[in-house]
Amino acid sequence: MNEKFHLAQGSSHTPVEKGGMRIYNMRFCPYGQRSLLVGTAKGIDFEVVNVNLVDKPDWFLALNPLGQVPTLEYSDGRILAESLIVSEYLDEIGDSTRPLQSKDPFQRSRDKMLMERFNMVINPLFKVMLNLHKPDLDLSPFDKMLDNLETFEKELVSRGTKFFGGDKPGLLDYMIWPWFERFEILFAMGNESKLKIPQSRFPRLFKWTNEMLEDEAVKTWWLPLDAHVQYLKARLFGPVDYDFLARQPQSNI
CATH class of the missing domain: 1.20.1050.10 (Glutathione S-transferase Yfyf (Class Pi); Chain A, domain 2)
Structure with a gap:
């Protein structure tokens, strides 16, 4: 999977492909990771767009005023947010032969x-x-x-x-x-x-x-430990750098 740069203030909102689903994420966010795990486990076709959570785009705040990931967007404008809510929803709409919740x-x-x-x-x-x-x-x-x-x-x-x-x-x-x-x-x-x-x-x-x-x-x-450590060091000492993985040549992490 090729890493994607995080969109920040000044970027534009690209419409979701007709009939498609998009999940807004931040590559190092454990809450966003929750929904990506579930969507993948359930065999759902979705696009991932990474967002800079320090310099959030206005269009992203318009979609989700809380400015949090994950945020799920459909091409028809429907929006869902909060990791547990989005993940449970993905479980319900994904591959029915792979239920993630008990029937009991x-x-x-x-x-x-x-x-x-x-x-x-x-x-x-x-x-x-x-x-x-x-x-x-x-x-x-x-x-x-x-x-x-x-x-x-x-x-x-x-x-x-x-x-x-x-x-x-x-x-x-x-x-x-x-x-x-x-x-x-x-x-x-x-x-x-x-x-x-x-x-x-x-x-x-x-x-x-x-x-x-x-x-x-x-x-x-x-993500490997050294990537998590590099991100946390940026959080602690600044500046926050969301895109060091994307800048690595042929990153396939």
Whole structure:
């Protein structure tokens, strides 16, 4: 997949091809990645347009005043936003032979509950990531993140399945994956053994991580650790550079 430059202020809005679907994304955004994973897993034909979230185009704000990704646009002007909403919608309209949600109402609701619960992992993770450059880094959010990860370790053990979704990744798997892809940033940038997630504490999640890396949708949208680290360094020290991958010759990441 060739990387695309991020459109910024001053760019123009190109109409979506008739009958087509477009997903606005930011290449390093875990929320945008959620919907790209689902759309790919469901075999949906969609166009991806990357948007500069620091210098957002006026036309993008007109489509979604919150200026967030993912934002889904149809050629007839219909718009959807918010990662969970867009992802659930894509699951419903995509390949019916590859359902990502359980037919059982209780299990489906429990998965949604766990998606919400995962915010208790995301929030402390971001607190650590955005403070990695500080010499007096507070490690308490990292400890809190680990405590909340235990819910998902125990859930996988309880289900006794390869993925949260069973034999194949389901919606819950794809909704939490983007942050697992980014966990190693902490150790790589923090240079702290205390910021390394202990495999002995989460053996099932480590196995799940390796199995997710073999999934075709994950392979399509996965980025290597050094790319995530370079992006975060730009976030912390400036200037933010969304397009370093696109500038690499013959980038096929």
